[in-house]
Amino acid sequence: MVISHLSLTAFRNYSRLEQDFSDGVTILYGDNAQGKTNLLESIYYLATTRSPYAETDQQIINWDVNDPEEPIVVARLVATVESGPTTPPDHAESETTATTKTIELRLIRELKNGGVSFRREAVIDRRKVRLMDLLGELRVVLFLPTDLELITGAPAARRRYLDIMMCQADGVYLRNLSAYNKILDQRNAALKTCAETGRGKEVINLLSDRLAETAAEIFCRRARFMHDLAQETSIIHYENLTGGKETIKLSYLPRLTKEKIGRGANANNAELQKSADWLNEHSDSVEAVNQKYLEILQLTLDSDLASGVTQAGPHRDDWRFWVDGRHLAHFGSRGQQRTAMLALKIAEIKRLTKEAGDPPILLLDEVASELDEHRRLLLLDQISNSGQALLTTTDLSFFSSAFLNESSTIQVSNGLLTNLEPSV
Numbered sequence: 546m547v548i549s550h551l552s553l554t555a556f557r558n559y560s561r562l563e564q565d566f567s568d569g570v571t572i573l574y575g576d577n578a579q580g581k582t583n584l585l586e587s588i589y590y591l592a593t594t595r596s597p598y599a600e601t602d603q604q605i606i607n608w609d610v611n612d613p614e615e616p617i618v619v620a621r622l623v624a625t626v627e628s629g630p631t632t633p634p635d636h637a638e639s640e641t642t643a644t645t646k647t648i649e650l651r652l653i654r655e656l657k658n659g660g661v662s663f664r665r666e667a668v669i670d671r672r673k674v675r676l677m678d679l680l681g682e683l684r685v686v687l688f689l690p691t692d693l694e695l696i697t698g699a700p701a702a703r704r705r706y707l708d709i710m711m712c713q714a715d716g717v718y719l720r721n722l723s724a725y726n727k728i729l730d731q732r733n734a735a736l737k738t739c740a741e742t743g744r745g746k747e748v749i750n751l752l753s754d755r756l757a758e759t760a761a762e763i764f765c766r767r768a769r770f771m772h773d774l775a776q777e778t779s780i781i782h783y784e785n786l787t788g789g790k791e792t793i794k795l796s797y798l799p800r801l802t803k804e805k806i807g808r809g810a811n812a813n814n815a816e817l818q819k820s821a822d823w824l825n826e827h828s829d830s831v832e833a834v835n836q837k838y839l840e841i842l843q844l845t846l847d848s849d850l851a852s853g854v855t856q857a858g859p860h861r862d863d864w865r866f867w868v869d870g871r872h873l874a875h876f877g878s879r880g881q882q883r884t885a886m887l888a889l890k891i892a893e894i895k896r897l898t899k900e901a902g903d904p905p906i907l908l909l910d911e912v913a914s915e916l917d918e919h920r921r922l923l924l925l926d927q928i929s930n931s932g933q934a935l936l937t938t939t940d941l942s943f944f945s946s947a948f949l950n951e952s953s954t955i956q957v958s959n960g961l962l963t964n965l966e967p968s969v
C-alpha cells in the first residue's frame with residue numbers, strides 16, 4: 546500500500562500542501578518545529594480518524610484560518626492511495642488487482658447556538674461515506690517516541706492501540722466494536738434509570754442479550770488476533786532482538802470474569818488468567834462465549850446497578866508483557882521495555898501484511914534517535930524490506946549512506962516541503 550499523493554488544507558502548520566511520495570523509504574528531515582510530526586499525524590488521522598496527539602479537532606486546524614468570526618472553516622486531508630497487486634498468501638487463487646483510491650477527510654466548523662462545534666465528513670472516490678468506512682482504506686503502523694508508555698501506562702491506551710490495529714484489518718471486528726459501544730452506553734443509562742426508579746429490569750435484560758452478541762465476537766476476535774500476534778512477537782524478540790537470551794510473552798487479559806484486572810506489581814490475577822485460558826480454548830465458538838458473558842452479566846448485575854456502569858466486558862480488557870515470567874511494566878528495564886515494543890511493532894507489520902496481503906504504510910516519528918545501534922539497524926532493515934515508510938529526523942547522521950541513497954529525502958521547513966537530491 547502506497548500513498549502517492551497527499552494534499553492538506555489548513556491542517557496544523559500546513560495552510561496548503563500538495564506533495565507526491567514515492568514508494569519505499571522517505572525521510573522527512575528538518576529542524577525542530579517545522580512540521581515533520583504534523584505530516585505523519587495527518588496521514589495517521591486519515592487512516593484512523595484519530596490523532597495520536599490532539600485532544601480536540603480545534604487543535605489540528607491551522608491557527609491562521611481558525612478565526613472564530615469565520616462561519617465555516619474546512620480543513621481537508623486528501624490522499625491518493627494505491628494498493629496491490631498482491632496475492633494474499635492464504636487465498637492463492639483470489640489474486641487481487643491494483644486499485645487507486647482517493648480518500649478524504651473534511652473538518653467543518655459550525656457555529657451552533659452561539660458555540661463552536663466540528664463536523665467530520667469522510668469521502669472515498671468523491672462519494673460520502675460513514676467515518677468508520679475510512680478504516681482499512683489506508684493501513685498504517687505508527688512508531689512514536691512515547692510508545693513505551695503503552696507498557697507502563699493505563700489500560701485504556703492499550704485497548705485503543707489494539708482496536709486501531711485490529712480495525713484496520715478486520716471489518717467485522719470494527720462493526721461489532723462500534724455496535725458494542727453504542728449498546729454499552731444504552732445499558733449503562735438503563736442501569737442508572739433502574740437504580741433510581743426501580744423500573745426497567747426488562748430493558749436491561751434485553752440490552753444484556755444484545756451486548757453479549759457483539760461482546761462475544763469482540764472477545765473471540767481479540768483472542769485469536771492476540772494469539773497470533775503474541776507468537777510472532779516472541780519469535781522476533783527471541784531470535785532477532787535478544788539473540789536467544791530472553792523470552793517474552795504477550796498475553797491478552799479479557800474481562801470475561803467478574804474479577805477486576807489488578808494492575809499493581811503484586812496483583813494476583815489467577816482468576817483472570819483462568820478466564821484468558823478458557824477464552825483461548827473457546828475462541829472459535831462465539832456461542833459459548835456469548836453464554837459465558839451472559840452468565841457473568843447476571844453475576845455482576847447487583848454491583849452494576851449499584852455503580853451505574855457495566856463492569857465486565859471487552860471495554861475493560863487489557864494486555865501485557867511478561868519477560869522471563871515477570872510483568873514487564875513493573876520489573877523490566879527501559880531497554881527491555883523498548884525491545885518488547887519494537888518486537889510488537891515488527892510483529893504488527895507482519896500481521897497486517899498477512900491479513901491484508903499488502904504491507905501497511907509505516908510512520909516513524911524520531912524513532913532512530915531512541916534506539917541503540919543494534920536495534921536501529923534491525924529496524925531500518927525491516928523498514929527497507931517492507932512497503933512504503935515515512936520517517937522523521939532532525940539528524941541525517943543516524944542513517945548509513947547506503948540507506949540514504951536508497952531513500953528519498955524531503956526537507957521540511959516551516960510547513961513547506963522540498964525534495965532533496967539523493968547525494969545529501
Ligand SMILES: Nc1ncnc2c1ncn2[C@@H]1O[C@H](COP(=O)(O)OP(=O)(O)OP(=O)(O)O)[C@@H](O)[C@H]1O
Binds near residue numbers: 558575577603604606
Ligand atoms: N493548529 C495549528 N496551526 C498552525 N500551527 C500549528 C498548529 N498546531 C501546531 N502547530 C505548529 O506546527 C509546528 C510544527 O510542529 P511539528 O510537531 O510538526 O514539528 P516537528 O518538525 O516535528 O518538530 P520536532 O523536531 O521538534 O519534533 C510547531 O511550531 C507547532 O507549534
Ligand SMILES: [Mg+2]
Binds near residue numbers: 581582910911
Ligand atoms: Mg516532531
